[in-house]
Amino acid sequence: xxxxxxxxxxxxxxxxxxxxxxxxxxxxxxxxxxxxxxxxxxxxxxxxxxxxxxxxxxxxxxxxxxxxxxxxxxxxxxxxxxxxxxxxxxxxxxxxxxxxxxxxxxxxxxxxxxxxxxxxxxxxxxxxxxxxxxxxxxxxxxxxxxxxxxxxxxxxxxxxxxxxxxxxxxxxxxxxxxxxxxxxxxxxxxxxxx
Numbered sequence: 001x002x003x004x005x006x007x008x009x010x011x012x013x014x015x016x017x018x019x020x021x022x023x024x025x026x027x028x029x030x031x032x033x034x035x036x037x038x039x040x041x042x043x044x045x046x047x048x049x050x051x052x053x054x055x056x057x058x059x060x061x062x063x064x065x066x067x068x069x070x071x072x073x074x075x076x077x078x079x080x081x082x083x084x085x086x087x088x089x090x091x092x093x094x095x096x097x098x099x100x101x102x103x104x105x106x107x108x109x110x111x112x113x114x115x116x117x118x119x120x121x122x123x124x125x126x127x128x129x130x131x132x133x134x135x136x137x138x139x140x141x142x143x144x145x146x147x148x149x150x151x152x153x154x155x156x157x158x159x160x161x162x163x164x165x166x167x168x169x170x171x172x173x174x175x176x177x178x179x180x181x182x183x184x185x186x187x188x189x190x191x192x193x194x
Contacts, residue, residue: 015039017068020055024065026088027055030078054079058091058098066098132158132170132177144192165191 016037020027032038032053043050055070069091074083118125124141126134137145137153145161146153153161162169169190172183 015042016053016055017070020057020068020070021065024057024059026057026084027053028079028084029053052078054083054087056084056087056091058095060095060099066095069094126153126161128158128173128177130177132173134158134161147192162190 016027016029016032016035016039019025019037029035029038030052032050033040038050038053042048051073053070053072054074055068058066058069060066069087071079071083071087118136118138121138122140124144125136125138126141126145127136129135134153134156142153145151158173159167159170162173168188169185172185176183
């Protein structure tokens with residue numbers, strides 16, 4: 001509260017938070033100035049007067065420490081066992097949110113990598129939705145299937161993309177979409193726009 005965008009950094013082994021991070025023990029202190037582990041420099045840096053503290057380790061689902069959750073200066077007395085239960089539940093939710101954010105970052109990284117590879121390919125690659133609509137087409141596919149027509153392939157249905165002499169492509173894709181694992185088409189010819 002009142003910190004704005006201030007960030008306080010210290011080693012993971014320093015102070016009460018560091019002790020909780022490394023040991024995993026829950027710390028409930030009615031007066032932090034009576035605890036030798038308390039880092040008074042933080043109060044001096046922020047101008048905040050810490051009195052009571054409840055600090056719990058935040059772990060991932062494998063039990064590895066991610067950080068600590070610390071609440072300060074409870075009104076009307078020291079932190080209770082009920083407060084510990086509530087903070088522990090909040091730490092569990094925080095852990096899930098952190099792990100989800102990390103997984104999302106990993107997924108985005110893999111997605112960006114895959115898209116870069118597909119975009120750099122000389123072969124045309126088209127991605128379709130389960131409804132048979134184009135969701136993505138790399139540059140080579142746009143050049144092959146749209147030529148100089150300026151046609152936007154995204155959202156087109158496969159049957160609008162492959163018609164007339166090339167309708168067999170749309171039919172083969174429909175068969176695959178309806179549950180067939182493969183629909184081979186070797187040495188076939190397509191009529192491409194100029």
